[in-house]
Structures are given as C-alpha cells and as structure tokens.
Amino acid sequence: MSRHESRLLVESGPFLRRELTTPGLMNEVTLALAPVILAAVWFFGIGALLIVIASVAGAVGTEWLFAPSRPRGASLRDGSAVLTGILLALTLPPAVPLWMAFVGGAVGVGLGKTVFGGLGQNLFNPALVGRAFLQAAFPTAMTTWSEPTGAGGLLSIRASNLALPLMSGTVDAVSTATPLGAMKFEHAETPISLLLRGDTAGSLGETSAIIIIVCGLVLALRGTFDWRIPLAMLLSVAVLAAVPWWIKPEAFPSPWFMLTSGGLLFGAVYMATDPVTSPTAPLGAWVFGLGIGLIVVLIRLWGGLAEGVMYAILLMNSAAPLIEQATQPRGFGRGRWAG
Amino acid sequence: MADSKSSQQIYDEFVKGVWKENPVFVQVLGMCPMLAVTNTAINALAMGGATLFVLLGSSVLVSLLRRFIPKQVRISTYILIIATFVTIVDFSLNAMAPVIHKELGAFIALIVVNCLILGRQEAFASRQPVHLAAADALGMGGGFTIALFCLGATREVLGFGELFGVPLFGEHFEPWVIMIMPPGGFIMLGLILLLLNWAQQRRGSRAATQAAGEQVSAHDALPIAPAHDSGHIEEVV
Numbered sequence: 001m002s003r004h005e006s007r008l009l010v011e012s013g014p015f016l017r018r019e020l021t022t023p024g025l026m027n028e029v030t031l032a033l034a035p036v037i038l039a040a041v042w043f044f045g046i047g048a049l050l051i052v053i054a055s056v057a058g059a060v061g062t063e064w065l066f067a068p069s070r071p072r073g074a075s076l077r078d079g080s081a082v083l084t085g086i087l088l089a090l091t092l093p094p095a096v097p098l099w100m101a102f103v104g105g106a107v108g109v110g111l112g113k114t115v116f117g118g119l120g121q122n123l124f125n126p127a128l129v130g131r132a133f134l135q136a137a138f139p140t141a142m143t144t145w146s147e148p149t150g151a152g153g154l155l156s157i158r159a160s161n162l163a164l165p166l167m168s169g170t171v172d173a174v175s176t177a178t179p180l181g182a183m184k185f186e187h188a189e190t191p192i193s194l195l196l197r198g199d200t201a202g203s204l205g206e207t208s209a210i211i212i213i214v215c216g217l218v219l220a221l222r223g224t225f226d227w228r229i230p231l232a233m234l235l236s237v238a239v240l241a242a243v244p245w246w247i248k249p250e251a252f253p254s255p256w257f258m259l260t261s262g263g264l265l266f267g268a269v270y271m272a273t274d275p276v277t278s279p280t281a282p283l284g285a286w287v288f289g290l291g292i293g294l295i296v297v298l299i300r301l302w303g304g305l306a307e308g309v310m311y312a313i314l315l316m317n318s319a320a321p322l323i324e325q326a327t328q329p330r331g332f333g334r335g336r337w338a339g
Numbered sequence: 340m341a342d343s344k345s346s347q348q349i350y351d352e353f354v355k356g357v358w359k360e361n362p363v364f365v366q367v368l369g370m371c372p373m374l375a376v377t378n379t380a381i382n383a384l385a386m387g388g389a390t391l392f393v394l395l396g397s398s399v400l401v402s403l404l405r406r407f408i409p410k411q412v413r414i415s416t417y418i419l420i421i422a423t424f425v426t427i428v429d430f431s432l433n434a435m436a437p438v439i440h441k442e443l444g445a446f447i448a449l450i451v452v453n454c455l456i457l458g459r460q461e462a463f464a465s466r467q468p469v470h471l472a473a474a475d476a477l478g479m480g481g482g483f484t485i486a487l488f489c490l491g492a493t494r495e496v497l498g499f500g501e502l503f504g505v506p507l508f509g510e511h512f513e514p515w516v517i518m519i520m521p522p523g524g525f526i527m528l529g530l531i532l533l534l535l536n537w538a539q540q541r542r543g544s545r546a547a548t549q550a551a552g553e554q555v556s557a558h559d560a561l562p563i564a565p566a567h568d569s570g571h572i573e574e575v576v
Contacts, residue, residue, distance in 0.1 A: 097513075111526070115533075136517040166500075168513035 018223075022119070026079030028224050029270065032215045033086050036266075039211050040204040043148040044094040045156040048204050054098040056085030058105025059130075066114045080119045080126075084108055087127035087270055090205025091263060091310070092134070095146045097163035100138055104130040124317045125277045128310050135310070141168065144175045145201040178202045179261040180306040183253050195260040202262065209260040216269035225273035228282060232289025233268045233296075234259060240297040252301060264296060267309040277317045284320075284327035291316045291323075349474040356478025362455045363486035363528075364535050369455040373487060374524035376446050380503050383491025385439045387484025389428045389447060394456050394480040395473065396424040398464040402472035405465045417460040418451065425450045455483060494518045494527055 040048040063081035064073045075081075085105045092101055108130025116122040135142045141160075149156050160169025178201045179190035194200055198208025206212075220227040241258040244251075258264070272278060272292055279288050292312045299308025362368045372390070377383045397420045401408070408416050429447050432440040440447065450456065459479055464472040495501055498518035500508045517523045 100513075115529075133517065136520070136522065137515040138513060139516060141513065163511075163513075166508055166513060167511040 022078045022080070025224060025275070026083050028222065029219065030079060030083050030086060032219050032224075033083075033090070033205075033270070035211050035215055036090060036205045036208070037086070039198055039208045040090060040094075042154070043198055043207060044146075044204060045149045045153045045158070047157040047161045048089075048094060050098055050157065050161060051092055051094075051096060051101045051204060052086055052089040054101040055089035055092070055105040055130075056082055058102035058107075059085030059088070059109045059126075060105075062106040062109040063114065066110055067118055068114075069118070075118060078119055080113075081109055084113070084126045084130070088130045090266065090270075091127065091131050091203045093142060093145050093202075094204055095144050095158045095160045095169060096134075096141055097167075097169050098161055099163065099165040100134055100141060103137075104134045106130075107133045120276055122276055123321070124314055125271055125274050128271060128314050128317075131310055132314060144169070145178050145181070147176050147201055148199055148207070176201045178306065179257075180300065183257070183261070184300075184306040189253060189257055190261065192256055192260060195257070200261075203266075206263040206266040209265050212265040212269055216265070219269065225269075225275065226278070226280075226282075226285045228285035229272050229278055229289040230268035232286045233272060233293045234264070236290045236293025237264060237296055240294060241301070244301065258297070258300065262300075262307045263309040267292075267313055271309075271313050272316075277320055279320050279324040279327060281324065281327045281329055283329075284323045287323050287327060288316055288320060291319065345470070349470060352471050352474040353478035353481075356475060356480070357482040357485065360479075361482040361486060362479050363483060364532060366455075367532075368458060369453050369483060370528075371449060372446050372453065373490065373528065374521060376443050377487055377491040377494055377524060378498060378519040379442075379495040379501075380488060380492040382439065382442050383487040384484065385432070385436070386443060386446065387480070387487040389432065389443075390450055390453060390456070390483055391477070391480030392428055393421060393424040393450050393453075394459060394483075395476040396427075397421045397456060398459055398472045398476035399469055401460045401464040402467060402469045408465070413465065414457070414461070417457055417465075421456055421460070422451045455479065489531060490524065490527055493531075494523055498523065 037049070037052060040052075059081045060076060063076055067073075067075040069075035085108075088104050088108050089101055092104070108126040108128075111133070112124055112126030112129030113119060113122045144160075146158065158169075163169045177186065179195060182188040182190060190200055195207075196209045198211065200207050216230060219225055220230070237258055238255045241253065241255040245254050253261075268289075272289065279285055292309075295312035295315055296308050299305055299311065305311075356362065360366060363370075363373055369390070372386050376386045397417070400420050401417060404416075404420075425448065428450070429440075432443075432447060459476060463475050467475070492502060495503075496507060497515040499514055500506060500512035506512070515523070518527065
C-alpha cells in the first residue's frame with residue numbers, strides 16, 4: 001500500500017469540460033439575435049433599433065441600480081441584462097413609444113430578476129415579465145400593430161415611437177391585424193411565403209420565420225440551449241393543431257400556419273430555452289416544451305386572445321421547478337422509487 | 340413630573356403606530372382594504388378615516404370595559420363592539436357621502452374583520468388604560484391612513500394621471516391600466532415596502548433593520564400579531 005503509486009493517476013472530476021461560461025452563453029445568444037434585429041430594422045425601419053436601444057437602456061440601468069453586486073454594476077458583465085433588453089424589445093409592436101420599451105426593460109429586470117436575487121434565482125423569464133407588465137399596463141399601445149414599411153422606409157421612425165414619457169403615441173398610427181389576428185377575427189390565412197419571409201405585421205422580431213429557424217438551428221447545433229424544448233414545443237403545436245384542422249379544415253388554421261405565425265418560433269428559440277427558467281433534465285425539457293405547445297394551441301384556437309405564446313411560456317415557467325423535481329434522472333444504483 | 344412622563348408615554352404610543360410599527364408597512368396587516376380600495380387617493384383617505392374612527396371608538400370602549408369582559412368571550416365581545424362602530428360609519432358615510440360609500444362598497448362592512456383592529460383590541464386596548472389605548476388607536480389608525488394614502492395617491496397618479504381627480508399630465512396621458520387593477524396594488528405595495536426597507540437599511544441602524552425584518556416576515560400570521568406584543572398574546576390565546 002505504497003502512497004506513491006505513480007502509475008495510477010488519480011484525478012477528480014469533471015473529466016469532460018466545455019469552455020462555456022455564463023457571459024459566453026449570453027453573448028452567443030445575443031449574437032444570434034443580431035440577424036433578427038437586422039430583419040426588424042429591414043421590415044419596420046430604423047425605429048426598431050431605437051426601441052431595442054430604449055429597452056436595453058431600461059434593463060441595463062435597472063440592473064446597475066438594483067443588483068446587489070459589489071462593486072456596483074459587476075453583475076452587468078454576465079450579459080444577461082443586455083440580452084433581456086434585446087429580447088423584450090423584439091417582442092414589442094413596432095409603433096410602441098420608446099418610453100414604454102424603457103419601462104418594460106426596467107420592470108423585466110427589476111421585478112423579473114433582481115427582486116428574486118439576480119440571475120439564476122428568477123422564476124420567470126425576465127423579458128416576458130416585462131412584456132406581460134406592458135401588456136397589462138398599456139393594452140392599447142401593445143396591440144396597435146402596423147404594416148411593415150418595407151425597404152423604402154428603412155430610415156422611417158414612427159411618430160408614436162417618439163411620444164413623450166407618460167404620454168400616449170399619436171392617435172393616427174394606422175392599426176392593422178397580425179396574421180394571427182386576421183385568422184382569429186376575419187378568418188383570413190396569410191400565405192406561408194409571406195410568413196416565412198416576415199413581410200407581415202407583428203412584433204419586431206417575430207415576423208421572419210426563416211431567419212429565426214436558421215438562428216435556432218445554429219444555436220441548437222452549437223449546444224447553446226437544450227434542443228428538446230423548442231422541438232417539443234413545435235411538435236406539440238403541429239400535432240395538436242393538425243387534429244382539428246384535419247377534422248374541419250375550413251374552421252381551423254393549418255398546422256404550418258400555426259407554426260410560422262406569431263411569436264411561436266421566436267418564443268421557442270429564444271424565450272422558452274432560457275436555462276434559468278426551464279427544467280434541466282432531458283425528460284423535463286420534453287414535458288416543459290409539450291406543455292407550452294398545448295397552452296399555445298388552447299389559447300390560439302379557443303381562447304379570447306389571438307396569440308398566447310407569452311402566457312404559455314410564463315405559465316410553464318411557474319411549473320418548471322415542479323417538472324424539474326419530478327423528472328430528475330435516477331442516480332446510478334438507486335432504486336426506481338427510492339428517490 | 341408624572342404628568343410629563345405620561346404625556347411622553349402617550350406620544351410614544353402614537354409615534355409607534357404612525358412610524359415604527361406602521362400597521363401596513365411594518366406589520367403588513369389589513370391587506371384586504373389596502374389592496375382593494377386604494378385605486379384613488381380619495382378612496383384611500385375615506386377608507387383610512389373610516390378605519391381610524393372605528394379603531395379609536397372600539398379601542399376606547401374596550402379599554403373602558405377591560406375589567407368587565409370575561410376572558411372566554413372577549414373576541415366575540417370585541418367583534419360586537421367593532422361592528423357597532425362599523426355600522427355607525429357605514430350609515431354616516433351613506434348619508435353624507437353616498438358616492439364614496441358606493442365606491443368603497445362592501446369594504447366598509449369588511450372593516451369588522453380587519454385584523455388590524457381586532458389585533459389592537461387583543462394586544463393593546465384590553466390591557467392598557469384609556470388614554471394610552473386612545474393614543475395607540477390614533478397612531479395605528481393614522482399610520483394606516485398614511486399608508487393607504489401613499490398607495491392610493493401613487494396608483495391614482497399612474498393609473499388615471501390625476502390626483503384627487505385633478506388631471507396632472509394633460510389629455511395625452513397614457514394611463515397605466517394595471518395600476519388601477521388589483522395586480523397594480525400588489526406591485527405598488529411591494530415597491531413601497533422595498534423603498535422603506537431600503538431606507539431603513541441605509542440608516543444603518545442594525546437593530547432597527549432586524550426588527551423590521553422580523554415584523555415583516557410575521558405578516559401572514561393570524562390577525563393578532565404585532566411583534567412587540569406577541570409575548571402577551573401567546574400566554575392568553
């Protein structure tokens with residue numbers, strides 16, 4: 001029993017390492033959002049960029065002011081506040097006043113994250129908390145959708161964007177229906193080519209399906225997020241939407257319309273995959289994604305709202321700890337029911 | 340000498356309710372009217388005033404009768420006394436300010452079961468002389484009214500863009516609809532508590548911070564739970 005048995009090298013785990021840090025992860029997602037931001041600017045004009053900046057300013061400012069890190073602002077380095085700001089901005093309608101985007105960013109980080117104790121402690125996706133607050137506080141501004149300006153209006157800024165703080169946007173902002181709204185209230189299905197390209201009314205970042213799919217594939221292949229969650233979400237929406245459509249195609253939207261319209265893809269790729277607010281176990285990820293898909297279909301087909309991705313993700317966020325607990329993988333050598 | 344000592348005591352009991360043991364901000368009592376009727380400043384003031392009156396009346400009466408109330412039926416006796424004053428407030432408000440009475444609705448009648456009032460009877464008025472009971476009631480009622488007003492005023496400013504019905508921001512104001520709904524009450528109360536706790540921490544008094552923490556964390560205890568009196572209560576209950 002020599003203590004110097006040098007042939008046997010004893011090392012402690014982990015033996016497989018991945019050069020992945022929190023800032024690295026956040027920056028990767030932020031980078032993957034760049035094409036989406038560019039698409040938003042392309043379709044809705046430079047005003048989209050201003051909304052992103054306002055929302056990021058609100059999020060970063062709140063993080064700097066309220067996060068209990070020492071020295072002040074140290075927690076900004078993980079990049080999550082910037083990401084929250086961008087994510088929130090991309091879920092806002094193009095005509096939203098800039099000050100509302102700022103308030104949304106501040107509320108998202110303040111009430112969605114720092115009150116719980118900072119990144120990793122929050123129960124709900126901070127960007128969606130900000131959006132849910134805005135939706136409840138300013139229902140009119142948050143449901144005033146405008147047509148894409150197209151290439152000619154690249155430099156255009158909507159007048160209502162520039163409303164003074166606490167004031168409402170100009171009333172003459174022309175409102176139009178999103179593809180989901182048109183489906184729900186006028187029963188008009190937008191052609192799939194438009195939905196894929198993104199030349200439709202909607203939130204800034206959600207319109208162009210093809211860009212989100214490409215970015216999502218890249219992120220999934222790089223292992224930035226758990227691919228099971230978006231896959232489960234999209235699969236469950238496709239299957240659950242296919243059944244009523246197959247039975248009564250004239251009354252229900254087609255599954256591919258359900259998949260490519262609204263915020264489903266954006267939510268699946270960027271929101272539901274938030275590592276803090278989703279289950280980590282593989283089985284849990286499947287359950288989580290299926291649950292979101294189920295709620296989305298229920299709200300869209302039978303609910304009062306045209307779109308339900310935000311509430312679906314927030315609801316499943318609240319169930320995530322429970323799912324996590326119930327789906328912990330069995331430790332090696334443990335009995336099936338022993339826990 | 341004795342006189343100045345007793346007036347100091349009265350002052351202490353008063354300040355205790357307004358600030359140090361503020362029923363809303365420190366003890367977190369009376370949440371039902373706090374969240375339900377504070378969507379405008381005037382409603383908040385009316386509710387605070389009504390509660391103050393009921394609290395003062397019943398505290399004085401309970402203190403006067405404290406030697407005659409049998410221990411076994413004291414809670415029901417307190418409720419009867421409180422209900423008497425609530426009925427007075429209910430009818431007088433209905434006669435004098437029917438608009439406000441309509442706005443407050445059932446919440447006037449619900450003052451009967453406001454845990455703040457019953458808590459003060461049980462914890463203070465039933466074991467203290469009249470003048471201290473009155474000071475305590477004025478302090479607690481005043482503190483409650485101040486808290487209600489803070490919440491009501493901020494919610495009215497954000498939710499309607501008005502204060503006491505006077506528009507503040509002109510016609511283009513975008514109301515924060517959430518602020519006049521119940522969630523807005525929760526959010527605003529949470530923010531105010533956050534601000535006060537932060538201010539208290541800033542003052543650096545370690546003992547004060549600790550006490551506030553204990554009292555705040557005791558908020559979901561039953562009606563009768565003002566922290567510094569809880570020792571007596573446990574003996575009795």
